[in-house]
Amino acid sequence: MKRMTYLLALVLTFALAGHAQAQKETGGKMSGGKMSGGKMSGGKMDVGKTQSFTGTVKGAPTGETFMLSLHKGPMTIDMGKAKVRMNGKFAKKEVVKDGAMATVVGKMSGTTFMADSVSIKAATPAKMGGKMSGGKMAPKPKM
Secondary structure, eight states: HHHHHHHHHHHHHHHHHHHHHHHHHTTTTOOOOGGGGGGGEETTETTSSSEEEEEEEEEETTTTTTEETTTTTTEEOOOTTTTETTTTTTGGGGGTTTTTTEEEEEEEEEEEEEEEEEEOOOOTTTTTTTOSSOOOOOOOOOO
């Protein structure tokens, strides 16, 4: 019985040591999630470092720029030199429409994000002005 307790304590010690190693401090860098690669300094993103953001396209694009709605607020995206993909396939910049989910990869330049890559997932039909499929809803029964 004592051997079993000793073995269990040894295994638990190694498991906790491995978990502590995995939780090392990242040195201020943000890790994982939608904004990996960014480093916060005084509340502003590092300029010139490649970063990635995912959000919803807000409004119709103006020229080669559009607004991306993020949890921290809207961000202006310049897709002038970006390669655009829709559902994994190369596409024209016209596929960037209001309501579409977009992932952008690039670098900050002042207050504008200069995108190298824009990946679009098609917006829902309701957001794109199309009609939803399906029939009429049944009326609520009277009680």
